[in-house]
Amino acid sequence: MSRKSFTWQVGRILLLAPLLLGLFACQPDEPWQWESVTVIGQPTARHEASMVAHNGKIYLLGGRRINPVDVFDPQTNEWVAKASTPIELHHFQAVSLGDAIYIVGAMTGQYPNETPLDKVIAYYPASNTFKYLHEIPVERRRGGAGVAVHNGKLYVVGGITNGHVDGYKPWLDEYDPVSGEWRVLPDAQFARDHVQAAINNDKLYVFAGRTSRQRTDEVMSLLVEHGEVFDLNAEQWLPVTNQLALPHLRAGNMLMFWNNEIIIGGGESHLQESAHREVDAFDTKTQQWRRWPDLLEGRHGTGFVVLNDYVYTASGSANRGGGPELTSMERLKLPLALDSGASNKGELPVTIDETPVYQLWHTVELDFVGPDTSESDVDNPFLNKRLDVEFTHALSQKTIRGFYAADGNAAETSADSGAIWRVRFTPHIKGKWTYRASLRSGENIAIQELSDSMTVLPLESSVGEFLVVGSDKDQSDFRAHGHLAVDRSYFRFRDTGEYWIKAGANSPENLLGYFEFDGTYRVGRADRDGDAVAGEGLHQFKPHAADWQLGDPSWQEGKGKNLIGAMNYLAAKGMNASYFLTMNINGDGNDVWPYVKHDELSRFDVSKLAQWEILFEHMQSKGILLHIVTQETENERLLDDGDVGPQRQLYLNEMIARFAHHPGLIWNLGEENGPAEWSPVAQSDDQRLAMSTYIKAHDPYQHPVLLHTHSTPDDKDRILPPQLGHADLDGLSFQVHLREQVYDELVRWRQRSREAGHEWLITMDEIGEWHTAALPDSLDPNHDTLRRYALWGSLMAGGAGVEWYFGAKYPANDLTSEDWRLRDRLWTITDHARGFFQRHVPFWAMQATPNLTSVEGAYMFAKQGDVYLLYSPVANDLKLDLTSVTGEFAVHWFDPLNGDDLQVSDVKTVQGGRLRYLGQPPSDASRDWVVLLRRLVSTHEE
Incomplete structure (x- = not known):
């Protein structure tokens, strides 16, 4: 044979090799399917357990009740029982590392109130002993989590903190079994429990699972549709696309990695009584799904183990829930790498759907690259450029104003320049949305109506689409309920129809005068009779440093922890609202404004506002309403002499663009709005109405608009009547001088507004007398008069909630308060009332x-x-x-x-x-x- 002919024949054989190997791997007379394993002995019947391979053997650990460790030797096909677990251990994914098998992210106890482990437990097969290792941080304890090993570290994802009742999490943590160090990594987009994870090629994969909620009788039904991928090198989650949608929804499933594929099998769901048999495979390279052979017997609450070219599974439960528990074992011959494309059967889609996936009522944040500019550019980017993004759904369309975001990471970098323009949108309907963005330029364009004659600037990726699925949030988190609106003179979530009562803090009003926000400083010090006096420095909230929890947000290597902790404390006390000014120039505190400088009213501090957003986002997740007070009585005429002119329009546009996406938000036209004897320079009736009309016309979410009143009946009678019947004013943020007057005053103004054809929502937000108000517990232990007149008096008059003002002349007052614990008893008493009305009466249908x-x-x-x-x-x-x-x-x-x-x-x-x-x-x-x-x-x- 010639050399040329020999070379051609060898090449032909090499080309045919993959086909021949694939043919031999799946002969027609040897169908690819699971097979029962004939064993000596049998494992202990159990479910919610874990299987793991260690040194060539299979270990079955845990499950409901205290069970022995069962060990399977594939060489002898024999099961042998070893030591029992030291306590009942279930709902975990055990992993093998070094000489031990680690148990972390597990629970103990009885359904539905199981508790997560407080320590990592290791089982040492060589000595057949268990050992308690490092303590798990209190804030990160959960069970039902997925666990995988990478470079000697354990990665724990998802899980649930409160048994099966509630408390499912999107958490991801890294645990070092040598040092015991526990490191928090970024949260996933989706929370999930009853889940397993796997790692390959420096990426962590998590699929399936659910958000268990026995509290609402939804233990099985809230299944997570999409998987997620975490890049361990970049330490960030990759965007979730619709290609990651699981073909068969389930939880309590098995999961493993094989030949570039994530294999998901078994599991349970509300969709069927029997446990699932389906086995799906996701190719991490091609992003394609295919079907593997079904299990012989559906099962959940166990695992997959790879040994000697087979994947094994055993034990588990044959039906959803707790039984019957199995002792059977089956295995499947693993396909060769060259056979990875076989056995698709055409049952699963072969196209790639890269549509991004977001959740209902969660923020969709999109960045666009435009021209380079800066906060101080001669061509003012806040005034002379304008980003608008049109979001379209088959049932809805919204145009959302965008904003200048500098380098896109200004909260961390303090950048004041860059080319990033950002929009924040909160979708209110599930399904497909499309968007189209346009960046226009022109003198004063930010405060003009759009026209075709305006200059359009180039913008990368200006069109796109995304898919919205259901929210995984629960209870207090505003992202579980949607946007807050007003109905029947009460707060009501527009999308879910739930009524809501407000209870929270009205002080300190200068909450945002915080020392770790960029560009925040005080100008002079107000010292007027009748007003609180600001302290020497900015707020630090040091007493709440310990309330910050592992995993909570911060910025710039730990800034903001005290303020974030303060919000944690309020939420833990059952409070759901916080009142604060976003502009107090010339006011009592004179330390809060969104601008770069207090005397520059057309340029905004991008990094400061990005840090405000970190705080606001956390408040929303804790169920704390953003009560945004846009001005105070001393500066009502600062912008445009009170008119809705260029300065006020620009200010309101920026506030709406940057923060209106939050579902739990109300706009307040201003503290003590309108003229009074001690504050005669104020907005007129027409100016006040024009401001409320402008906000309603430009806020795409139509958040409630309230007016904070003066305190006396005479002041109210002089200022409020012209506002009656005005459709753009939703209600009053009440201030009352004498607490004994609360009930009568509130009944009177509800009646007057009802007679005017537009009944107001009224909340009791600032109680007098001005110098005393809500004292610390040490001075007023049971707050008897507050409880009687202001709290129950307002709610029984049809009020929609309360906030507590701290007065002006006592320590820890309206401007100097640093520690909300000084009024711990007051929050408790307030929560008693709020909880009673929410749980026991149809308050929205009741009248005084x-x-x-x-x-x-x-x-x-x-x-x-x-x-x-x-x-x-x-x-x-x-x-x-x-x-x-x-x-x-x-x-x-x-x-x-x-x-x-x-x-x-x-x-x-x-x-x-x-x-x-x-x-x-x-x-x-x-x-x-x-x-x-x-x-x-x-x-x-x-």
């Missing part, structure tokens, strides 16, 4: 009804014929006039001082038709109590 009781000093609030609420300062010999109604009513008592649940006393029910005695309170009739009457509905009534 003082005519129904003759009890001195009592308040009545009722949905006539259905629900009656009586608050009495003294709970002795209480009576209620039920003459006009029929039916039987259950009687319950609530303790406004100590809270707790509803209680019963000597009178359990009363009949309508006459004046009725309500009985004695469960204890101490000498103080205030609340009586709740709810109509009992018989089985034949609807």
